[in-house]
Amino acid sequence: MKVLVVDDEPQIRRALRTSLEAHGYEVATVGTGDEGVVSAAEAQPDLVLLDLGLPDMDGTEVIRRIRGFSDVPVIVLSVREQMTDKVAALDAGADDYVTKPFGMEELLARARAAIRRAGPDEPPQPTLRYGDLEIDLARRLVTSGGEPVHLTPTEYALLESLATNPGKLLTHQWLLRRVWGQGYGTETTYLRTYVRTLRKKLGDDASAPALIVTEPGVGYRWIGEST
Amino acid sequence: MKAPNGGGTVASVVVDRSSRRIVPFTARALGIGLFATIIGALISLLTRLGSDQIQVGTVVAVFMLSVTMAAVTGGLWAGVVAAILASVTLPFMESKGKLPSFNGPRDLIAAVVFLAIAVVIGLVVGNAADERDRAARSEREARLLAYLSTKLLSGDVPDRVLDEFVMILLEPLGLASCHVAVSLDGHAIEAKAQRDGLPPGGPTEVIPIVVANIPLGTLIAERPAGRRPFNRDERLLLEAATRQAAVALDRARLDARARLAQVDAETNQLRAAMFSSVTHDLRTPLASIKAGVTSLLDEGAIHDARQQRDLLVTILEETDRLNRLVGNILDLAKIRAGALISRRVPTAVDEVAEAVVARMRPRLGGVVVDLQLQDDLPDIPADPMQLDQVLTNLLENAARHSPPGGTIRIHATQTDTAVRLRVADEGPGIHVDDREKVFEAFYRGRQSPESPGSGLGLSIARAIVTAHGGRIWVEETMGGGTAMVLDMPIRETGL
Numbered sequence: 222m223k224v225l226v227v228d229d230e231p232q233i234r235r236a237l238r239t240s241l242e243a244h245g246y247e248v249a250t251v252g253t254g255d256e257g258v259v260s261a262a263e264a265q266p267d268l269v270l271l272d273l274g275l276p277d278m279d280g281t282e283v284i285r286r287i288r289g290f291s292d293v294p295v296i297v298l299s300v301r302e303q304m305t306d307k308v309a310a311l312d313a314g315a316d317d318y319v320t321k322p323f324g325m326e327e328l329l330a331r332a333r334a335a336i337r338r339a340g341p342d343e344p345p346q347p348t349l350r351y352g353d354l355e356i357d358l359a360r361r362l363v364t365s366g367g368e369p370v371h372l373t374p375t376e377y378a379l380l381e382s383l384a385t386n387p388g389k390l391l392t393h394q395w396l397l398r399r400v401w402g403q404g405y406g407t408e409t410t411y412l413r414t415y416v417r418t419l420r421k422k423l424g425d426d427a428s429a430p431a432l433i434v435t436e437p438g439v440g441y442r443w444i445g446e447s448t
Numbered sequence: 449m450k451a452p453n454g455g456g457t458v459a460s461v462v463v464d465r466s467s468r469r470i471v472p473f474t475a476r477a478l479g480i481g482l483f484a485t486i487i488g489a490l491i492s493l494l495t496r497l498g499s500d501q502i503q504v505g506t507v508v509a510v511f512m513l514s515v516t517m518a519a520v521t522g523g524l525w526a527g528v529v530a531a532i533l534a535s536v537t538l539p540f541m542e543s544k545g546k547l548p549s550f551n552g553p554r555d556l557i558a559a560v561v562f563l564a565i566a567v568v569i570g571l572v573v574g575n576a577a578d579e580r581d582r583a584a585r586s587e588r589e590a591r592l593l594a595y596l597s598t599k600l601l602s603g604d605v606p607d608r609v610l611d612e613f614v615m616i617l618l619e620p621l622g623l624a625s626c627h628v629a630v631s632l633d634g635h636a637i638e639a640k641a642q643r644d645g646l647p648p649g650g651p652t653e654v655i656p657i658v659v660a661n662i663p664l665g666t667l668i669a670e671r672p673a674g675r676r677p678f679n680r681d682e683r684l685l686l687e688a689a690t691r692q693a694a695v696a697l698d699r700a701r702l703d704a705r706a707r708l709a710q711v712d713a714e715t716n717q718l719r720a721a722m723f724s725s726v727t728h729d730l731r732t733p734l735a736s737i738k739a740g741v742t743s744l745l746d747e748g749a750i751h752d753a754r755q756q757r758d759l760l761v762t763i764l765e766e767t768d769r770l771n772r773l774v775g776n777i778l779d780l781a782k783i784r785a786g787a788l789i790s791r792r793v794p795t796a797v798d799e800v801a802e803a804v805v806a807r808m809r810p811r812l813g814g815v816v817v818d819l820q821l822q823d824d825l826p827d828i829p830a831d832p833m834q835l836d837q838v839l840t841n842l843l844e845n846a847a848r849h850s851p852p853g854g855t856i857r858i859h860a861t862q863t864d865t866a867v868r869l870r871v872a873d874e875g876p877g878i879h880v881d882d883r884e885k886v887f888e889a890f891y892r893g894r895q896s897p898e899s900p901g902s903g904l905g906l907s908i909a910r911a912i913v914t915a916h917g918g919r920i921w922v923e924e925t926m927g928g929g930t931a932m933v934l935d936m937p938i939r940e941t942g943l
Contacts, residue, residue, distance in 0.1 A: 304833050305791070322771050324764075410794045410827055417799070427802035428809075428819050435803035437795075438832035 222336065225266035226250040227257035227283070228298065229276050233321075237270065240325045254278030258286045266293060268336050270328075271315070273299040273306050280306065281313045288314040294335035298323070308439055311392045318390065334388035349384055351432065351445040354423060356384055365424065375400060376419050379412075383433060383443040392440040416441060473525045480522030481529020485537060488514030488530075492541045507541045508558055515566050523577060524570030531566035535559030589685050592620055597692050606632060606700040610639035613693050617641075617669065621682055624648050624672040628693070630657055630665030632701045637665075646672040653678050655690045659698040667693070726890075729773055733766035740766075776904040779837075780889060783911040788834075790915055794827035795835060797860055797867045797936060804839040805858070808847075815850045817843075821860040828867050829940045834912045838920075841905035842871045842932050849875030849930065865937055866918065872931035883922040906932075 224246045226237050234250040241248045251260050254275045261269055269287065273280035284295055297310045297318040307318050316335045319328050349356040353366040361377055363370040372380065378400045383391065397405035397412055405411075416433065425432040432445045491514075492507045511534040519527025538558055599612050614626040618641055625642035642648075650671035657664045667690045671678070678686070740759040743749060751759070782788050798821040805817050846856045854874040861868050878886060887910040890903040909932075913920045918936040925931045 322767065410796075413796055413799060427799065428805040428817070430806050434806065435799055437800045437803050437836040438793075 222268070223247045223249065223264060223266040224332070225257070225260050225264060225269045227252075227254065227260075227269065227275065228272035229253065229274070230272070233272070233298075240329075244329060254280070254283040257283055261287045261293060262290060265291075267339070268332055269293055269295045270332075271295055271297050271310075273297055273310060281309045284310055284313045284315050292339065294339045296328075296331055296335055304438070308392060311390060311439070312394050316389055331388070338386065338389060349445075350448050352448055354432070354445070356380065358385075363423075370422050372419070372422060376415060376422070379415050380419055380423075383441060384445065387443050387445065387447070390436060390440055390442045396440065477522050477525030478529055480526035481518050481533060484514040484518035484521075484526070484530040485511075485533035487517075488534060489537050489541065496541075507538065511538060511558075511562065512565060515562050516569055519566050519569035520573050523573055524567065527566030527570035527573075528563065531559070531562035534562045585681070588620065589681075589688075592616065592685070593688055593692060596689055597696075606630075606637055606697055607639070609696060609700070610637060610693070611641070613689075614639045614641040617686070617689060618643055621669060621678075621686065622671060622675065623669050624650060625670050627668045627670075628657070628665065630697055632664065632697060633704070647674075649673040650675045651677040653683060653686055655687055657690055657694045657697070659694045664694060664697055726777060730770070733770040733773070736766040737763050737770075773904075776908060779908050780904055780911075783908065783915075788911065788915055790831040790834060790912075792829040792831055792916075792940070795830040795832045796825065796827055797821075797830075797835070797869060798825050800832055800835050801839055801858060801860060801869065804836055804843060808840065808843050812843075812847045812856075814853045815847050816853070816855045818855055818857045820858070822862060825860060825862055825867055826938050828936045828938055830916055830936060831912075834916075835936070838909045838912050838934070839869070839871075841909045842934070845905055846871050846873040846875070846930070846932070849873050851875065862938075863935065865939070866935035867938060869934040869936070870923075870931050871934075872925045872929060874925075874927055874929045877924055877928045878922055878930050880924075886922060887920070909934075 222245070224241055226234055226241075226248060228234050228237070228250070229252045231252075234252070238248045238250055249260060249264055249266065251257050254277050257269070257271065257275075260266070271280055271283060275283070280297060280299075284297075287293065287295065294316045295314070297307060297315045298321055299307050299310075299318055300321045311318065316338070317331050319331055347357065347359045349358065355362075355364045357363070358381065361381075363372055363377070363380065379396065382396060382399045391399075393409045393412055394406045397408055400415075401408070401411075416435075417427075420427055420430075420433060423432060427433075427435060430444065432443065434442045434444050436442060488511045491510045495506050495510070515527055515530040515534055518530035522529075535555070535558060539555055596613065596616060599609060599616070610628050610630070614628055617623060617626045623643070624646040625640065625648060627638075627640045629636070629638045631637070648670055650673045652668065652670045655667045655669070657667055667686070669678075669686055740763040744751070744756065744759055779788075801819065801821065805819055809817065843856065843858075850856060850873045856874075857870070857872045859868075859870045859872075861870075887906050889907040910920050913934060913936070916936060917940075918934065920932065920934045923931040923933050
């Protein structure tokens, strides 16, 4: 597995290289957005870790250029103060973000999830299972403890969008376009109402979630553990 | 005008009392003299009605009285007029309708006596009247100046003081308009007052406003067209008033400077306190981290697996603490610099509260969170990430002051105008005197001066809430713990 690290701080590059290599990854590091785009094309990495605060180029622009030729998963590294940049990066096609300073454990978990999602398309699982909850993708049926859960078509579409992107932070805009259509993107109140209903029907407590996590102001993440 | 030595006290000399002037001859004096003589003549005639005998002594006495009365009432010139007329009239009174027969020396003596009486009484009375006038005027002037000085030195803002100053001068000096233009430390102030219905363009006085040889500006006093020019006393009064205004303006200027210096000093003091607090808070975790790392790198030291792990856990905790502190300091700096930009969108308080609790739960140790959110809470216009930060700070604060195994109760309800959030802990509570202080930056509770908090979380929370038009305050819970109560307006307010 090849990981490309794009960060202008040599200390961060060194720390990431050491930790990632210790976990068996092959690591390439560059310090500018330009080099990042070139390396992403030439080295064909399996994952890109991209710092948002590059000196030469807006991180969002780097993502846009990489997306021009590759679907490689991109995890954005940012400081807390760059919240709006982070949302823009996600909307531009980044898969996830990790806030600096981060724990390696967290970064590695995100990296593994991103690489898994992007992996060679396994034969699509007809049924997703999370403990008592079963989602039958082929027949569009949801059951909880064997009892059917009645969902409206929109609720089901929302659930499917979330559950088929496990671990990925899905922005409001992405979910709205995916579920309601291209004309949508800012109707967050709408989205929130559906997420609330969905949680209630699935029996997921938002303050101690097992399935859907809220990232205030950004979006939602499916954290259901497949069983 | 030269600046007065000693800075012009309130009782500065206005009227030069050594100037004795002769009361000018006026039509009034002539009238009074004439009138007195006519009255005298009439009384003399009346005394003759009763008898054919002419009482010469009586007539002379009557005319003496009329001269005296004229001098007393009308002053010197009225007396002189009455005396001359009396001298001329006296012979007629004795002539029984025939041509007057001058009684040589006797009439001359009478005329001289009349004149002497008139002059003596006239001078005495005139001087007395003059003195009375002067006294009345100088009292009026003194009162005006005293009033001005209280007004001018009241410490009110110079603009308002000057407005009143020009207004006060109008009436006593008979002005059509009064105009003051000054420059205080480069700050121009102007004041103008005028009486309606008076034609401008009359006699005008221009008086420089000067303090300690520094020109501050000018006063322009203008009478209505056609009025007499300013006399010496009026000019002196105007100058005295201007001098007082100059002193007052100078004082205002110095006051402003002193205030600025004081604000500067206070800001510096606050900055110094912040600086030392921040330095301490930043250095402490850095010291722990460096100690831990150097210990692990020390080839001479032998750590077993548990010791190594202890050191590493310490390093991790201190890094997190440092990270939170830096984040808080940056936030506060942003707030102070006015760079806290709220991106307000319809936000669900309950959703944010749930997300914060979900994220924080693993970090709360043994503390239990009881979340009760009213159904159908309306969305509020807010920046969801900033609201997230407020709730995170409140929850962290509550957790820090909770006893082990305690419960933090978070309630969200709707009031008429706001969504109200209440975060209550079972801690020791906050003394009633300190309930506002906890929102000050770098404040730490009395019970926990060394608590791990940065003393910034609540002040950041308040800054964010205030920027949203909301309120945050401290209440006491039934059990004596602390409740942080937060009202976030349902409708867009402010900013």
